[in-house]
Amino acid sequence: MKVFVLIVLGIAFVSARVLPQDTPVHLRDIGSPSIEGRITNGNKAATNQFPYQVGLAFKSSSGSWWCGGSIIANTWVLTAAHCTKGASSVTIYYGSTTRAVGTVTKKVSSSKFVQHASYNSVTLNNDISLIKTPSVTFTASIKKINLPAIASSYSSYAGQTAIASGWGRTSDSVSASASTLQYAQLKVITNAVCQQTYGSSVVTSGVICVASTNKVSTCQGDSGGPLALNSQLIGVTSFVSSNGCEKNKPAGFTRVTSYLIWIKSNSGVSY
Known part of the structure; x- marks a missing residue:
């Protein structure tokens, strides 16, 4: 009887979790920040279309990599924890659609990084970081993006179309020749649907997923960038x-709605 009970409990435990059908991977672009690329099969961004988008060229003693970020205040940029992890400094490019070129450029040391203390590189949970920056003046090409209201924490956004932007790779097989910021319109899906691919240990309440159709998606180099x-x-x-x-x-x-309190407590930026 005891063995039977243990078996039943084991089945119940497995049933309570959604097991992964695929393995996720982060989108940090390893290599020289001058390597060019874009969101796969996306659209070319117009000048000043995404003034909140910044390019981030990270450096460490072992190499360099490229990510994106979002301006949430004139002294704060929000990005991914897997972008700041292991970096000694970052060069921030503001106000330009051209990769590794900015109308304003700031260099910041890792002492100004606020990486989420519970970031887990295995499950990819809590993949969020703040970067404290020198103050920048907002212009037509450099502006902050608003954070959602705390009441939005109860919205899944499922079924709505959001916009992702970045300089990530144009395809899985080649490096792109284009050097301008790209964007794509992507439909938000429920976490339950996303868990069918990646499992419930990866797709937690702190994650939001979008569907990828017609080979349109984010890719290496888009890491840390915005979904608006x-x-x-x-x-x-x-x-x-x-x-x-x-x-x-x-x-x-x-x-982001899962981290509004974390953002406010570490930066003072309110939702």
Whole structure:
């Protein structure tokens, strides 16, 4: 009888979790920040279309990598924890659609990084970081993006179309020749649907996912960049399928509404 009870409990435990069908991978672009690329099969951004978007060229003793970020105040940028992890400094490019070129450029040391203390590189949970920056003056090409209201924490955004932007790779097989900021309109899906691909240990309440269709998705180099809806920042680019960006598998973002209190307590930026 005891053995039977243990078996039943084991089945119940497994049933309570959604097991992964695919493995996620972060989208940090390893290599020289001058390597060019874009969101797979996206659209070219117009000048000043995404004034809250910044380019981030990270450096460490072992190499360099490229990510994106979002301006949430004139002294704060929000990005992904897997972007800041291991870096000694970052060069921030403001106000330009051209990669590694900015109308304003700031260099910041890792002492100004506020990486989430519970970031887990295995489950990819809590993939969020703040960067304290020298003050920048807002212009037509440099502006902050608003955070969602705390009441929005109860919204899943499922079924709504959001916009992701970045300089990530244009495809799984080649490096892009274009050097301008790209964007894509992507439909938000429920976490339950996303868990069918990546499992419930990865797709927690702190994650928001979008569907990828017609090979349109985020890709390497888009990490840390914005997912915006109605002029509000709802996601931070985090992961895609390890099988590739063009496999029409969901793309994952850190859900900003889950971290509004964390952002406020560490930066003073209110929602």
